[in-house]
Amino acid sequence: xxxxxxSVLADAGIPMDFESGxxxxxxxxxxxxxxxxxxxxxxxxxxxxxxxxxxxNEFPYWYTREYxxxxxxxxxxxxxxALKSAxxxxxxxxxxxxxxxxxxxPYVRGSFPMPWLSxxxxxxxxxxxxxxxLKRGSASVDEHSKFGQGGGNVPQxxxxxxxxxxxxxxxxxxxxxxxxxxxxxFGKSVDDLGNKYEQMVPGYETKEKIMRNIVCMFDSGFTLPxxxxxxxxxxxxxxxxxxxxxxxxxxxxxxxxxxxxxxxVGMNRLYNYEAVIHVIEGVQNWILNYAKxxxxxEALETCARQKKEYREMAERLExxxxxxxxxxxxxxxxxxxxxxxxxxxxxxxxLAPGRIGQVLYPYFEQDIAAGRITEDEVIELLELDxxxxxSIDCFASVGVVGGVLSGNTFNTVSIGGxxxxxxxxxxxxxxxxxxxxxxxxxxxxxxALLYDEKLPEDFLMLAMEVIKxxxxxxxxxxxxxxxEFLVNQYGHEGMDSEEARAWAIGGCLxxxxxxxxxxxxxxxxxxxxxxxxxxxxxxxxxVSMPKVLELTLFNGIDQNTGEKVYExxxxxxxxxxxxxxxxxxxxxxxxxxxxLTNNIQHDIWRKNNMAIFxxxxxxxxLDNGHLINELxxxxxxxxxxxxxxxxTFVNSxxxxxxxxxxxxxxxxxxxxxxxxxxxxxxxxxxxxxxxxADQEKRDDSDNRWDKLHFKxxxxxxxxxxxxxxxxxxxxxxxxxxxxxxxxxxxxGHTMYPCQISVSTHGAMGSATIASPDGRLSGTxxxxxxxxxxxxxxxxxxxxxxxxATVWDHSMSQNCQLNIKVHPSAINGHxxxxxxxxxxxxxxxxxxxxIQYNIVDSKVLKAAQEHPENYRDLMVRxxxxxxxxxxxxKGVQDELxxxxxxxxx
Amino acid sequence: xxxxxxxxxxxxxxxDVTKGMDLLTRExxxxxxxxxxxxxxxxxxxxxxxxxxxxxxxxxCEASMNEPKFIAYPDMVATTCEMYQAM
Ligand code: SF4
Numbered sequence: 002x003x004x005x006x007x008s009v010l011a012d013a014g015i016p017m018d019f020e021s022g023x024x025x026x027x028x029x030x031x032x033x034x035x036x037x038x039x040x041x042x043x044x045x046x047x048x049x050x051x052x053x054x055x056x057x058n059e060f061p062y063w064y065t066r067e068y069x070x071x072x073x074x075x076x077x078x079x080x081x082x083a084l085k086s087a088x089x090x091x092x093x094x095x096x097x098x099x100x101x102x103x104x105x106x107p108y109v110r111g112s113f114p115m116p117w118l119s120x121x122x123x124x125x126x127x128x129x130x131x132x133x134x135l136k137r138g139s140a141s142v143d144e145h146s147k148f149g150q151g152g153g154n155v156p157q158x159x160x161x162x163x164x165x166x167x168x169x170x171x172x173x174x175x176x177x178x179x180x181x182x183x184x185x186x187f188g189k190s191v192d193d194l195g196n197k198y199e200q201m202v203p204g205y206e207t208k209e210k211i212m213r214n215i216v217c218m219f220d221s222g223f224t225l226p227x228x229x230x231x232x233x234x235x236x237x238x239x240x241x242x243x244x245x246x247x248x249x250x251x252x253x254x255x256x257x258x259x260x261x262x263x264x265x266v267g268m269n270r271l272y273n274y275e276a277v278i279h280v281i282e283g284v285q286n287w288i289l290n291y292a293k294x295x296x297x298x299e300a301l302e303t304c305a306r307q308k309k310e311y312r313e314m315a316e317r318l319e320x321x322x323x324x325x326x327x328x329x330x331x332x333x334x335x336x337x338x339x340x341x342x343x344x345x346x347x348x349x350x351x352l353a354p355g356r357i358g359q360v361l362y363p364y365f366e367q368d369i370a371a372g373r374i375t376e377d378e379v380i381e382l383l384e385l386d387x388x389x390x391x392s393i394d395c396f397a398s399v400g401v402v403g404g405v406l407s408g409n410t411f412n413t414v415s416i417g418g419x420x421x422x423x424x425x426x427x428x429x430x431x432x433x434x435x436x437x438x439x440x441x442x443x444x445x446x447x448x449a450l451l452y453d454e455k456l457p458e459d460f461l462m463l464a465m466e467v468i469k470x471x472x473x474x475x476x477x478x479x480x481x482x483x484x485e486f487l488v489n490q491y492g493h494e495g496m497d498s499e500e501a502r503a504w505a506i507g508g509c510l511x512x513x514x515x516x517x518x519x520x521x522x523x524x525x526x527x528x529x530x531x532x533x534x535x536x537x538x539x540x541x542x543x544v545s546m547p548k549v550l551e552l553t554l555f556n557g558i559d560q561n562t563g564e565k566v567y568e569x570x571x572x573x574x575x576x577x578x579x580x581x582x583x584x585x586x587x588x589x590x591x592x593x594x595x596x597l598t599n600n601i602q603h604d605i606w607r608k609n610n611m612a613i614f615x616x617x618x619x620x621x622x623l624d625n626g627h628l629i630n631e632l633x634x635x636x637x638x639x640x641x642x643x644x645x646x647x648x649t650f651v652n653s654x655x656x657x658x659x660x661x662x663x664x665x666x667x668x669x670x671x672x673x674x675x676x677x678x679x680x681x682x683x684x685x686x687x688x689x690x691x692x693x694a695d696q697e698k699r700d701d702s703d704n705r706w707d708k709l710h711f712k713x714x715x716x717x718x719x720x721x722x723x724x725x726x727x728x729x730x731x732x733x734x735x736x737x738x739x740x741x742x743x744x745x746x747x748x749g750h751t752m753y754p755c756q757i758s759v760s761t762h763g764a765m766g767s768a769t770i771a772s773p774d775g776r777l778s779g780t781x782x783x784x785x786x787x788x789x790x791x792x793x794x795x796x797x798x799x800x801x802x803x804x805a806t807v808w809d810h811s812m813s814q815n816c817q818l819n820i821k822v823h824p825s826a827i828n829g830h831x832x833x834x835x836x837x838x839x840x841x842x843x844x845x846x847x848x849x850x851i852q853y854n855i856v857d858s859k860v861l862k863a864a865q866e867h868p869e870n871y872r873d874l875m876v877r878x879x880x881x882x883x884x885x886x887x888x889x890k891g892v893q894d895e896l897x898x899x900x901x902x903x904x905x
Numbered sequence: 906x907x908x909x910x911x912x913x914x915x916x917x918x919x920x921d922v923t924k925g926m927d928l929l930t931r932e933x934x935x936x937x938x939x940x941x942x943x944x945x946x947x948x949x950x951x952x953x954x955x956x957x958x959x960x961x962x963x964x965x966c967e968a969s970m971n972e973p974k975f976i977a978y979p980d981m982v983a984t985t986c987e988m989y990q991a992m
Contacts, residue, residue, distance in 0.1 A: 051920070062978075066969060
């Protein structure tokens with residue numbers, strides 16, 4: 002058998018040690034804390050665990066049928082009518098035992114394609130539309146993206162079920178109609194129409210090559226045009242749907258025929274309000290159809306308790322279809338409904354409910370005081386919410402859903418933070434949210450704890466206990482750092498320090514602008530936080546830093562495909578400074594062209610597929626009459642530039658600087674040859690393992706590259722409080738963060754950096770040859786943006802924290818640091834306290850985000866070998882929690898290999 | 906009378922494309938398994954007088970306002986279609 006890198010290094014006396022701070026026990030160690038949900042929740046959870054991701058044609062059928070009927074209508078009205086029809090015709094499905102209801106499609110994990118956004122990617126591979134998508138580069142990333150083969154994914158067709166887009170199952174009876182509907186959108190979808198116009202951008206050819214060679218992971222405007230933002234439930238809670246219709250009608254009368262000084266879009270307000278009314282009527286029909294179904298089930302039911310629950314559900318739905326909620330459970334049903342409605346309007350991933358503990362607190366406080374509900378009943382509802390949120394699937398391509406999202410939809414709930422007056426915002430309901438996160442540990446909603454020194458100690462300790470369950474949440478995010486970023490980025494749109502306190506996490510880790518609104522309940526006023534900004538994480542998606550470095554070293558030519566991506570620079574790169582300068586030139590060229598092409602995609606989106614439902618939720622659309630596309634939101638400077646592979650890049654630059662430019666142990670040409678030769682190893686795809694340690698020597702290897710490879714692996718690495726490598730990170734951040742301001746979004750605002758990898762470090766690593774840090778071809782990059790590369794952080798966790806905080810995190814929307822800790826390292830109360838101390842130390846140093854995987858690496862290995870025994874094992878990847886069996890192998894391998902701390 | 910599969914009845918809540926819950930017995934059942942006698946058929950386009958077509962999986966909705974008439978597919982659930990006319 003061929004030798005693995007691990008054994009080669011062991012022979013050379015170099016241990017490839019992935020344990021730090023001690024040694025893990027030999028036996029498999031489970032997490033210290035495991036809890037159980039309420040029985041009814043367990044039953045519904047069991048159903049979820051057995052359910053497959055299932056796609057339905059219903060919503061696209063009715064949307065398309067209505068849309069095609071109104072080809073001469075004003076675009077916003079045409080879309081509103083299509084949405085109304087689709088909502089009105091969605092079939093309700095309710096299961097016994099549910100207390101909350103409403104779902105995306107008529108399955109537990111239902112979703113549906115939106116061919117008006119993009120249709121080529123889910124055609125058969127031989128179909129001309131698919132081939133066209135491949136040529137544009139929008140499908141090539143699919144080849145490097147892998148779903149986990151287990152859980153609810155449907156990676157292959159079977160029986161009467163056809164697998165589409167690598168994840169979803171659809172009934173064969175629906176496939177001909179699915180394809181026919183898709184073809185009706187050919188040339189009209191945002192993807193197709195956007196492509197027609199983006200070709201007019203100078204440098205478009207380069208953009209195509211950038212996408213084909215996976216320098217960038219995916220387009221923005223037609224994949225997930227919304228999401229990674231914080232929703233706002235205020236208007237439905239305060240006014241109810243009838244109340245919003247009343248506002249829209251009154252405003253229509255005020256604005257009809259008037260420009261009011263705005264000769265460009267002032268007149269559009271009339272159509273916008275009219276569109277709002279259509280869409281709300283559709284959502285009301287949808288809710289009332291669920292109410293009818295609940296009433297029908299009541300009539301069928303023989304069990305008295307279940308009969309009563311169906312009746313109460315029907316009454317609740319009938320009430321909230323028109324009126325503002327009066328109780329905790331009505332308010333919960335309302336926000337659940339609003340959430341799913343927003344998700345059905347567009348392809349969205351990362352629609353965060355935000356600080357629901359504070360949004361729902363008025364109802365909680367008054368119901369508890371009046372004895373209408375108990376804390377135990379509240380926990381049960383919170384547990385149920387976790388089943389619903391985890392059931393949310395998003396229909397998009399393999400590259401997007403698999404390669405980027407790992408099937409996760411990031412409905413993150415934020416807890417903690419400060420109130421409007423700057424005091425701790427923690428309330429009793431947020432303790433229960435944490436409790437429910439432990440008693441019903443499921444990937445959604447991932448919890449984000451908005452850390453501030455003012456937060457109560459017992460709340461933070463409870464958070465540590467939840468982390469010890471291994472759920473991967475709550476993550477800790479730093480409130481003062483976020484506020485500084487928000488005031489800097491949105492100050493010109495009116496953001497001040499009081500408003501910045503309303504912030505929450507959108508998506509998994511995006512600092513999102515929010516605002517305060519006064520909610521009234523039984524004569525009392527409560528200021529509640531909610532989203533007030535456009536989607537974040539739109540704009541330039543995931544640019545691979547190691548791939549741009551590869552192209553810099555090889556004169557613009559991709560070494561996997563042989564394609565010339567950039568014009569050759571023809572420079573000798575004889576100094577480190579020349580290398581750095583050329584890297585930045587290619588980087589800027591990449592970001593520059595992607596900004597322009599994505600602006601066009603989003604512009605087409607806003608002309609024909611603008612958000613109506615999401616817009617009416619967000620301040621200040623209902624007040625000013627403008628939707629998202631006309632800058633109706635309070636904060637619009639939300640477009641960003643995303644990077645991937647930061648630490649792999651930093652380590653690579655450190656190796657080049659040391660070995661080639663300073664110590665001159667070899668010249669650049671020799672290094673390039675070694676990289677092309679993959680240091681004498683086989684490609685990761687040949688052995689189907691994407692972790693460095695498992696890579697195998699080629700049979701014909703003459704060990705020529707061994708010495709060089711060892712040195713590359715031992716060159717200075719980020720994560721050790723070593724200034725040599727850390728200064729390269731500092732230099733990069735000081736270039737990258739301000740550079741984003743050189744690009745302008747379609748909304749006329751400058752952009753900002755977003756430094757999360759989600760799952761792209763797997764797919765992008767898969768498409769990139771060996772790197773100068775010793776990483777081998779096809780293997781996964783370092784996780785997130787500040788996690789150390791597996792096995793390279795050897796000086797303990799505090800050294801890693803020092804490395805990570807070498808730069809000012811408030812310059813960026815976010816950054817991520819994940820640490821893997823063996824369960825035995827944080828045993829008992831003392832262990833939890835140590836973990837809190839570590840977390841607090843990071844926050845005090847100015848770190849923005851930290852999170853932990855509390856897991857024994859041996860358990861992960863066992864789970865990879867026997868996934869059938871680990872259906873409910875959850876892990877933290879980048880900024881989210883996901884079931885182990887539903888993530889791709891590249892990301893799994895990195896997680897197994899990541900340094901495991903045996904003591905903190 | 907022709908036997909119905911679970912997925913063609915109203916006493917069935919689909920969990921996914923392969924299975925669902927028999928709402929009367931609370932059992933998890935396969936979507937294509939035969940439902941017990943007496944289960945109420947669920948309205949679908951294939952049972953609607955407005956549906957025309959001979960293709961197994963495709964047809965036309967004669968009640969649509971579109972010109973030409975819009976497609977329909979026999980398997981689509983029609984509990985929410987206000988133009989559904991039972992055969
Ligand atoms: S009227 Fe409704 S149920 Fe009948 S064929 Fe048309 S869409 Fe189907």
